[in-house]
Amino acid sequence: MSEAHAEDGPRLRDLSEEDLLDRIFPYFVQREDVLVPPGDDAAVLRAASGSVVATTDTMVLGHDWRDEWSTPAEVGSKLVTQNVADIAAMGARPTGLLVTLAAHGDLPARWAEEFSLGVASQAERYDVSVVGGDLSGAPDGVVMVSITALGDLEGRDPVLRSGARVGDVLAVHGSLGWSGAGWWLYAQGGTDPGPPEPCPVRPAEAEPPTGWTEQSARSVLMWSHRTPVTSVSSGVVASLAGATAMMDLSDGLVRDAGRIARASGVGIDLDRASLERDFVAPPLTDALPLDVAWTQVLTGGEEHSLVATFPADSPLLRDQSDPDGRWWVVGRVVEADDARPRVTLDGEAIQGQGWDHFAG
Amino acid sequence: MSEAHAEDGPRLRDLSEEDLLDRIFPYFVQREDVLVPPGDDAAVLRAASGSVVATTDTMVLGHDWRDEWSTPAEVGSKLVTQNVADIAAMGARPTGLLVTLAAHGDLPARWAEEFSLGVASQAERYDVSVVGGDLSGAPDGVVMVSITALGDLEGRDPVLRSGARVGDVLAVHGSLGWSGAGWWLYAQGGTDPGPPEPCPVRPAEAEPPTGWTEQSARSVLMWSHRTPVTSVSSGVVASLAGATAMMDLSDGLVRDAGRIARASGVGIDLDRASLERDFVAPPLTDALPLDVAWTQVLTGGEEHSLVATFPADSPLLRDQSDPDGRWWVVGRVVEADDARPRVTLDGEAIQGQGWDHFAG
Known part of the structure; x- marks a missing residue:
């Protein structure tokens, strides 16, 4: 010694x-x-x-x-x-x-x-x-x-990246940008505020949980960076419910959706209003400037939430019984178009990584 | 760049x-x-x-x-x-x-x-x-x-370390000490003599191949250190032929035989005459001092040959049809005895790593 x-x-x-x-x-x-x-x-x-x-x-x-x-x-x-x-x-x-x-x-x-x-x-x-x-x-x-x-696979077919079809919707299970936001807070010199309260797993109700303080929001985001979680049962259920393509979010929504789009030969159009309502929300918006919150929702990595495409009428998209949280529709699968990027936001190209145009 | x-x-x-x-x-x-x-x-x-x-x-x-x-x-x-x-x-x-x-x-x-x-x-x-x-x-x-x-496993039971029984014999498939000898030659400052000739896979005949020069012996040993090989088919055949325990040789014959002995609750007695005749032989003895050849045969690591125990009457031990080489009996499984080490050589403790007592 x-x-x-x-x-x-x-x-x-x-x-x-x-x-x-x-x-x-x-x-x-x-x-x-x-x-x-x-x-x-x-x-x-x-x-x-x-x-x-x-x-x-x-x-x-x-x-x-x-x-x-x-x-x-x-x-x-x-x-x-x-x-x-x-x-x-x-x-x-x-x-x-x-x-x-x-x-x-x-x-x-x-x-x-x-x-x-x-x-x-x-x-x-x-x-x-x-x-x-x-x-x-x-x-x-x-x-x-x-x-x-x-x-x-317990007898199920694997859910590949390549099965998304035009007309499907893109949905996310779990949080978006929390891990990336935690990283951003650390990189800003933030100190660890300790284990988070309340429970950091996003609940299944329609509205994001309220009652965050800046302290509790920072705590849950930094904790998410250190210990992201995924949900095995939600992946299994998505497969049983007919998910046509699925990935876990390692490199951010835009890049990973782009991988599904390329593998499937389609485009994916993200819906700004859905993202704003369901994800650019507390705790992100309690701890981060709005432009940073948008950046992390769109590009934050190491989240390990699941992203999948489903037929638009899938009953899973209305199911709120999963204690790990529900699937939130954030976009739709469209025809690939050489004039547009694989992944768009309300039909427009997503410029750079800075998202300054979201700041206002 | x-x-x-x-x-x-x-x-x-x-x-x-x-x-x-x-x-x-x-x-x-x-x-x-x-x-x-x-x-x-x-x-x-x-x-x-x-x-x-x-x-x-x-x-x-x-x-x-x-x-x-x-x-x-x-x-x-x-x-x-x-x-x-x-x-x-x-x-x-x-x-x-x-x-x-x-x-x-x-x-x-x-x-x-x-x-x-x-x-x-x-x-x-x-x-x-x-x-x-x-x-x-x-x-x-x-x-x-x-x-x-x-x-x-293609339906076969796995061959564990723990199945050796008193009365079994211990046999080696492939070379012993070649990789370790190559390491020793490099450590002595030896330079790579280039790809080996003849074929470095030990053939199945009863006698080790003859006709080595010091140069070709060094070449095959150094090559064995850089690119050891194993034989999948020989492992499968050993399993089919009723091998009771099996390992690949990662850490040398004595240590790895000791692992089989401990897992099986037995002792293993190595046979000096068999090792001397079948393994402390060319190319080892053409390139190394005799004491170093013995050390490498007993303790040289990263060989990735297979070592297994078999019932003493297994016909595999007399089979010479495997183009990758035959199984050579090098010892037998004996009762564990608290007064002796797990692995012995002609019933005696194997002292240290220097093997000076083999030098003469």
């Missing part, structure tokens, strides 16, 4: 891989889908419906998180959500996670333990098992975490 | 993720097991037998390879083999790979392309598709590559 940091406990270099695994493994519950748990050359997971859905996502210290903003548990939580959201966006349920940590030897073992706890608690939320992983050394200062998520 | 390195072509930072994927994707052939190829939120792979085998392994520049020893293609090739060997060691066939590259922006795009080519060509060898992955930035100087491999 380095004496200068004795108060932090042992470093990774002070522990054997086995010692570290002994500290981490107890966090990981093995569900009944796991036929061979971690500890052998490979894990074996049930894939009852005869196929497996697979995705992987990586986070690197300094690129994807900052230690002064995010705790190790929050990094683990966010990494799980990023991966699970990709499974959910296919209409599948996650069944297993493989977790990799590559880190320099001076990293406190406690960091790895708290990261694992964040992974485990978010895995619990999504009812998925951690079935394997890898620990690796890395150069000084480097911490890199990676997850591969596996999922099961 | 950095002018100082203009001759290397564009750097990662000069390309969009899409540009880079356009350069890499054509290398990756999608086999019929792939139901949804890369490009959506997640891939979908057939898992016909109702389960999926999963493992992950990571390599970090400076920790797991050196650019002065290994080409980018060799790093990709080795990473594939490491992961596929874990699938093979369960008696499964690999069906899909997810490949992650996290690298600093100054890395030549050509590095990523050559790495991908190495992944693709080794994936071709093992008949497995690259179905997904992730590209990520990383701090200056950092290059990290990671693969998750998925596999299918």
